[in-house]
Amino acid sequence: MPDGYDPGAFEPFAVTVDLAVFTVRQGALHVLLVERGEEPYAGWWALPGGFVRPRESAEEAARRELAEETGLDADAITALHFEQLRTYSEPDRDPRMRVVSVAFAALLPALPEPLGGGDAARAAHVPYGTVHDLAFDHGRILSDAHRRIGAKLEYSCLATSFCPPEFTLGELQGVYETVWGTALDRPNFRRKVLATPGFVEQVDGPPRRSGGRGKPAARYRAGPANALHPPLLRPEGRPE
Template structure:
């Protein structure tokens, strides 16, 4: 087996959040070639003796200051032309998190890290390194689809939230407005009252809820 060339394995991280009523994504600006100066997903190479999940956890900790968050393996990208340096296979991971938990850090090979509006990014001609534009579009569609039949929307919220906050998250993820009565009837089995109310603002107080255990 020693005569076989071994491809390198990378993990690319799609860290989605909601901020200013928009779905956003952590991107870095590459500080070296290839694609120096272009936007890219944060990522790391998998180390010897390291699992893919462990590499993903290390990556989100290094690039976004995150630990103990929701993430799942999204897709494996293996086009022969995807990286001009060598044969590099990438396993992409999808992470969803409340924006208040994110701490943006520039990595060793990047010059800046920031949040970018996903819809604006995908509809623009902004250069994005490697095949990361395709990864972002794939991740956006996965979130939209899973919002319909899973609880992933709760990952974007703090532990306690109001019903208007929860509905707005669903609307952003699904890309459409929702009727309040229908939404509340559908979501009722998934949440429970905390017996707390909002205070300190000019609006009518709202109840705080939390997600019921599955």
């Protein structure tokens, strides 16, 4: 922050938040998008988001906007994993005026959702990669978010954020395979997850079946650990 400060000398900026909200449903990675109703980019898909209000931080604005767009209750939003990605500030990213946007990534379990009230009318979970033209620079924000989430799965226990409160190791493995787009060896994945203290905890009681074939799987819940040491690297390549 410089000296030579004059409260009237700065140029006014609008500050917004943009959200990349990911879910894994039916084995495919989905993103929450809204359809724009106004120019510019009327009718285009865009990331949910909105203005930061005078008395809230960008983080608070992000959670508020997500609540408005999805209709999820406040408790569910509070529990979500929210992560600041980066800030996009190119002067012409919005043709109307100077808008600086703080981008966030959020991970949502694939629970049945209302997606009803308020601004949510035009919001939808869209399979990642099926929409190629997003409004503004949202395509770039979304691909940055996807890369970040993929990298973060490697060295954190974040994958459980995509899962319901109780899940099987097969479902957890499915999260990794879906986000990374690669197949993993099941016994090795299992060994790695169970060897990491605090990643998952087994739930007592009979292995509930949800009605599939094959041997019923044991159920687990997320453990207290956050970091994954050593990391669980994806098969091929570079994380970036």
